[in-house]
Amino acid sequence: MNEIQQEIQSNIKRIIDEIPKGVRLVAVSKYNSNDRIEAAYSVGQRLFGESRAQELVPKAQTLPKDIRWHFIGHLQTNKVKYIVPYVSCIESVDSFHLLSEINKQAQKINRVIPCLLQFHVAVEETKFGFNIEECKQMLLSDVYKEFCNVSIIGVMGMASITTDTDYIRKEFRQVKQIYTKLKSDFFANDDKFSEISMGMTHDYKIAIEEGSTIVRVGSGIFGERMYGNLS
Numbered sequence: 338m339n340e341i342q343q344e345i346q347s348n349i350k351r352i353i354d355e356i357p358k359g360v361r362l363v364a365v366s367k368y369n370s371n372d373r374i375e376a377a378y379s380v381g382q383r384l385f386g387e388s389r390a391q392e393l394v395p396k397a398q399t400l401p402k403d404i405r406w407h408f409i410g411h412l413q414t415n416k417v418k419y420i421v422p423y424v425s426c427i428e429s430v431d432s433f434h435l436l437s438e439i440n441k442q443a444q445k446i447n448r449v450i451p452c453l454l455q456f457h458v459a460v461e462e463t464k465f466g467f468n469i470e471e472c473k474q475m476l477l478s479d480v481y482k483e484f485c486n487v488s489i490i491g492v493m494g495m496a497s498i499t500t501d502t503d504y505i506r507k508e509f510r511q512v513k514q515i516y517t518k519l520k521s522d523f524f525a526n527d528d529k530f531s532e533i534s535m536g537m538t539h540d541y542k543i544a545i546e547e548g549s550t551i552v553r554v555g556s557g558i559f560g561e562r563m564y565g566n567l568s
């Protein structure tokens with residue numbers, strides 16, 4: 338076991354100790370190699386996050402089968418078919434068009450894919466995500482009501498990258514409000530709709546205080562990413 342692997346293991350243990358019982362940790366392993374993921378796996382981590390299809394697929398094929406993979410990045414519709422056999426959740430559903438494609442591809446392999454709807458609350462970090470009106474229109478549509486191979490289990494959001502923690506907190510509150518509104522208007526009788534994915538390395542503590550149920554931590558576990566490390 339090398340130094341980096343030991344570091345990864347102590348980071349995982351520390352974060353697991355820190356977060357409350359009801360909050361799940363997604364270890365964001367993008368741009369990190371299999372041996373680093375295995376270091377996390379060997380201290381019990383089973384939930385990992387990837388943001389690129391071409392990275393998730395080979396990892397899922399070669400690493401232990403009891404790993405659960407969350408897809409967390411912007412997903413192009415032409416990549417959906419590659420990842421649906423491997424993901425346990427797609428956290429970054431940001432359009433009706435994408436949800437429709439996930440439903441179609443999941444149907445072909447007879448799966449129901451748990452999905453989170455991504456909302457755009459940050460100022461400019463990402464242009465991806467629903468706004469509440471678009472989302473309501475989708476949920477009210479007859480087309481959506483026919484989807485049998487996707488299960489919407491909650492919402493996902495990212496805060497702005499800033500050192501202003503009040504600002505970050507405000508954005509997380511917005512995500513929580515969206516969740517609460519959708520829960521009461523569309524999912525009141527659906528126990529599966531229960532997840533709020535928010536919080537990354539630099540803001541997961543604030544996110545938990547504001548109601549997060551899933552935190553996505555990458556560099557806080559694996560260290561700073563070396564982009565271009567993997568092809």
Ligand SMILES: *Cc1c(COP(=O)(O)O)cnc(C)c1O
Pocket residue numbers: 365367388409410495537538539553554555556557
């Ligand atoms: C990369 C990424 C993360 C993890 O970011 P860190 O700052 O390294 O913790 C979380 N969520 C999404 C959507 C990401 O793309």
